[in-house]
Amino acid sequence: MLSFLGLTRKSGNLILGYNKNEEAVKTGKISLMIVSKEASENTKDKFKSYSEKYHVPLIEDFTPDELGYALGLEGIAVVGVTKKSMAKKLQEIYSSIQEEE
Secondary structure, rough: OOOHHHHHHHHOOOOEOOHHHHHHOOOOOOOOEEEEEOOOOHHHHHHHHHHHHHHHOEOOOOOOOHHHHHHHOOOOEEEEEOOOHHHHHHHHHHHHHHHHH
8 A cells, every 4th residue: 555655646646744635635635635543643633523524535544654655755644645546546455454454
C-alpha cells in the first residue's frame, strides 16, 4: 500500500499536511484521507469528524515515519488522495492487508 501511495504522490494526486487537507476536505477535493495512528488525538478526532461530515473514507494507520518514507519526506501525519480511482485502489489494497492480519 505504501508503494502505491508513493506512486500516487508522483502522479500529483496527494495533498500533504494538516492544514492543506483540512481545507481540501471542506471543498470536496479529497476522495480518501489517511491519518497516522500516531497523530495527536485532536488531529485524529478532527479528521474522523471531517470523514463523517463530508463522507470521505478515512484510514487511520501507519506511523508518520512509514508515511514519510513512502512519500520521500520526513514524518507525515495527514495525507489526502485527490483522484477517485487511486483512492479506490488504495482502499482495496488496505482492505486486503487487513483481511490477511
